[in-house]
Every structure is written in C-alpha cells, then in structure tokens.
Amino acid sequence: MTPMDLLPFALLGGVLGLDVVSFPQAMVSRPLVAATLAGALAGDAERGLVLGVVLEMVALGTLPFGASRYPEWGSASVVGGALYATGTHGMSGQLAFGMLAALITAWASGESMDWLRKLNARWARAARPLLEQGDGHSVAALQMRGLTADLARGSVVTLVALAVLWPAFTVLSARWSGDADTERTLLAGLTSALGGATIWMLVRGTTGSRLLILAGTAVGMVLIL
C-alpha cells in the first residue's frame, strides 16, 4: 500500500471528520455512512456497511453533548471500513480488526479534536483586539482557519492510522485463529448489547418506554424467526 493509495481515504477521512463538529453536522460522519463510503471506495460497500452497523451500535453511546470530549467517528469509520473492505471474504479476524482499528482511531481522533479546540482558542485570543474593534474580516478568517485546520486534522489522522494499521492488519490476519462465524456472533452480541443498553439509558425516564421496548423486541423476534 503506497501513500498514493492512502490519499483518497485520507481525503475522505478529512471531509467526514469535518462533519463531526465544523461543517455541516449532517451526520455523514456517522459510522453507518462513513464506513460504507470507505468500503465503497475500497471496492466493497457491503462489507463497509456491516462494519458501519456494528460501529453505529457502539457510537449510539457517545453522543456529542455540549463541550464534552468524545470519540471522533468520521475519520475512524473510514479507517475501519477501508481495512475491512479490502480484507478477504470468509477469513476470520477481519471484522474484529477493522472494528479495533476504528475504535483506536476514534479515540486518537477525539484527542486531536481536543488539541484543535485549544489551537482555536489560541487563534481566537490573538485575534481578540481586532474582533473587539468589529473587524468582520477577522471573524470570517477565524472561521475559515478553524475549518481548514479541522479538514487537515481529519486527513492526517486517517492517513497516519491507515499507514500504521494497514501493515498490522496484514500481519495479524495471517496469525489469526478461530472462525469468522464465531467472530461475527461475538461482535454482533457485544455491539448490540452496547446499543441496547444505550437506548435503555436514553429512554428509561419516559413513561411507557419499558412496554414499548418489550413490544418492539417481540415484533423483532417474530420477524427474524
């Protein structure tokens, strides 16, 4: 894998990382979308979607409340989706490693957002005298600088993560034991458990929600049986 091969993914990671906070928060950065797009770019949108679904159930628990720190799923899902989509069908370890790569990247990318917020604060402090004088150009320049830095942040995070994790994916895939079906069962169980628990935490204060969850689960069970 050459840097030129990684470049389209880095660009996609930058654009989708931008969506998390800076522009336009249309949720193209959600794992469902981002991993599917990365999968499509890598040649297998279906595998990207499967990884996106398991990550989405985890991501339900990390909603971007206020000024809290949270994992950044846009760039992370591009990394996971790209790795899983380029893997070999039926081979074990691929979904698990794709997910692990996405989770590690989500954490690292969340940290990079914290650094960017501190950098934005430094730029805002430096521009304060001009802003206090009502300089409209400084207001626009500060917005554009933050936007550009966030795009660069997401791209660099994606590029570095793929540069490190793609070789690791190749090495670990060869050493992996166990079968792919067990792995899918384990990961589906783990992530749906997390998703279910998150939904419970979100709705438990609402009257009637327990009954509705039970009724919905009954319908879901009937549909899959």
Place this chain on the structure above:
Amino acid sequence: MSNAPRLPVHTRLAMLARLLVVQSSWNYETMMGNGIAFAMEPALRRLPGGPNGEQYRAAVGRESRYFNAHPYLAGLAVGALARAELEGDTVSRIERFRAACCGPLGSVGDTLVWAGWLPLCSLVALIAFGAGVGPLGVVVVFLATYNVGHIALRAWVLEAGWRHGLKIAPTLGHPVFRQGPAFIARATAAIAGVAIPLAVARIVGAHPAALAAALAVALAWTFGTALIAKRADGWRAALIGVAAYTLFSIVP
C-alpha cells in the same frame, strides 16, 4: 413582536448557510461566539453606515464574544440578536439575553437532537439494514430521514428568532421542544426493539444457534444495565472487549 421588519431572502439564506459552519472555530474560551458573529454578519451589514460603520463594528465586536448553544438551535439566538441589533436594542439587554439563553438552547437541543432524533434515525436505518436493504439504500434512508429534521429545525429556529426578537420563550415552549423529546423517546424505544434483533440477524446470518447466542448476550447486557442504572460508557467497553478478543485470537 410579531411585526418583524423585512429581511431580504438572500440575507436569510446567507445566515442559514453560515449557521452550518457556526462551530468551525469552536474553542474552550469563546466556544461558538465567533461563529455567532459570522452567522449574523450578513444582517449586520444593514446597520446604518454599512460594514464600515460604527454600529456595525460595535455589534460585531459584541457578538463575537463568548456564546454557546446547541449548534442547530444557535439560529434562534442569531435571528433574535440580529433583529435586536438592527432595531437598536440597548447593549445591556442584548448582553443579558446572550448570557441567559446559552443554557436553555444547549439543553433543549441536546435532549431533542443528540439524545432523541439522532438515535431514532440510526435505528430506522438499522431496520432498513436488517430488512436486507443494500448499502446505498441504508445510507440514503439514514441521511434523508435525519436531514429532513435537521435542516427544517435550523431554518425554523432562525425564522422564529427573527420573528420574535429577544422574546424567544414562546418558541422554546413550542410542542416540538416540550413534547417532542418524550414522543421521540417512545418511538425510539419501540423501534430499538425491532431494529437491534433484525440488524444482529443480518450480521450473524442464517445460523440459529449463533443468532440466539448474540441476542442472549444483548438482552442480558441491556437488562443488566437497566438494573444497575448507571451510564453505559459503551465505546470503552467495546474497545476493551475487541482488544481482548484480538489478543486471544493471535496468541498461539
């Protein structure tokens, strides 16, 4: 304040477009303050003297100070403050408004959007996935559903802010904000029950024993969380779980 002065459509559209980047320079000191000034700036150009006038400069300086809100509801403050600035409201009244509305605009938006609309739309997309819809279809279902609400909310609050000026209480008391979160929570509860088993079934495939095992884990964990009633910090648990599984699988 129902007789709002006329604001040209192109100015409103410019403000709405700028609201999409309201958090571009978000930071721990002024938070989205600069973004608020940026979104309001097209309206402020209409102040006497234009963009080089004294009033424009004073307003930009004032509006770029600390401010925070939910990004989708920031438009309510932008519309209200733009009208107050253009109508020459007193500085003290504008500053009081800025200080008072941060909390409500943050908490109302978090409850309605982050804890309500977003998870609901994710679950709708999971149902589409579980029903066998392809990658493009799932992505379109999610993005279309979510963004109909997203864009409508942004446009509506900007308009409401402009129409009501600094008196935004009636807007915050609208049924969308008062009853919407409970309605969405009920829909989320019902849809989650359908979506999660369907999604698991498609991931696991046609293996009844595996499907039963995955769903048993999911149900046990969910009810365990319900009993303990603590916040589920899911992504860290997932990271630890997948890392442990990875180690177990590669160590000979």
